[in-house]
Ligand SMILES: Nc1ncnc2c1ncn2[C@@H]1O[C@H](COP(=O)(O)OP(=O)(O)OP(=O)(O)O)[C@@H](O)[C@H]1O
């Protein structure tokens with residue numbers, strides 16, 4: 001049986017994907033779940049959140065990067081073998097990271113080219129298309145992880161197509177603004193096209209010993225990131241966009257029309273309205289911790305500590321909702 005993979009995805013940038021993967025991975029591990037976080041965005045922001053500069057420098061030497069997601073793919077890309085087992089960065093006893101790599105962009109062309117070739121039952125094409133999934137499953141097995149959380153870059157390119165084919169569930173972070181709403185118009189239909197395209201290809205699978213992902217990429221809900229609200233925009237505009245989210249999510253992502261969509265606060269598709277954590281964010285980045293682990297020694301004094309405790313409750317509730325929707329049993 002495969003280990004469930006949850007992707008955090010929106011082709012709109014800067015909506016909080018990386019920050020959510022980082023915080024939810026930590027929260028799941030606090031809740032005693034064994035987690036593998038995977039950085040599949042060539043920008044590698046998730047790796048930079050988990051690891052200090054010294055460690056990043058070691059992972060990304062001048063020559064070959066053997067210990068990153070790209071390193072695991074390299075033998076396959078060079079045509080000298082299949083994927084190699086991923087080297088995982090241990091964050092704590094229950095949490096590990098598949099480190100990202102800027103060089104991963106070099107895989108984009110290969111992934112574009114093999115997509116049509118799968119229809120010709122070409123075995124290497126299936127190996128390339130399923131590389132991410134197989135790497136994540138090997139990593140999860142190695143760490144006995146119960147779930148994989150995946151961070152992706154903000155685009156609808158070939159890397160993200162292969163990454164989403166590796167996912168069972170998709171959580172959509174978005175902001176209450178025009179761009180996020182427009183993003184949903186592309187996101188929903190694209191997921192459907194990719195899902196259908198992959199299931200068509202699965203019928204041409206070369207079989208043998210190659211186990212392939214199902215490519216479910218089921219959208220399970222959205223998270224509204226209030227930090228992305230622009231301060232120079234009037235409150236009215238915020239209300240206009242936020243009220244449109246439930247209808248747009250249903251129409252474009254779930255692909256069903258509703259006459260009177262609920263408000264965000266009552267929408268079963270809405271996991272959470274994420275607060276703006278303000279000065280806790282730079283403090284947490286500096287201490288390389290999730291906001292809800294900040295201590296007075298990190299600078300979280302007085303009212304800050306109340307905000308830290310609120311953040312703990314917010315993320316605990318969010319992580320539990322995601323666990324329920326994805327059938328994860330919290331110990
Ligand atoms: N709840 C929050 N409160 C305050 N700031 C936040 C919050 N969540 C995220 N941010 C900040 O917003 C910025 C964008 O977040 P993040 O990098 O997670 O977005 P992203 O969707 O991953 O972006 P990209 O598309 O470039 O990968 C970051 O500077 C992050 O620290």
Ligand SMILES: [Mg+2]
Pocket residue numbers: 017018019041045151152153
């Ligand atoms: Mg990001």
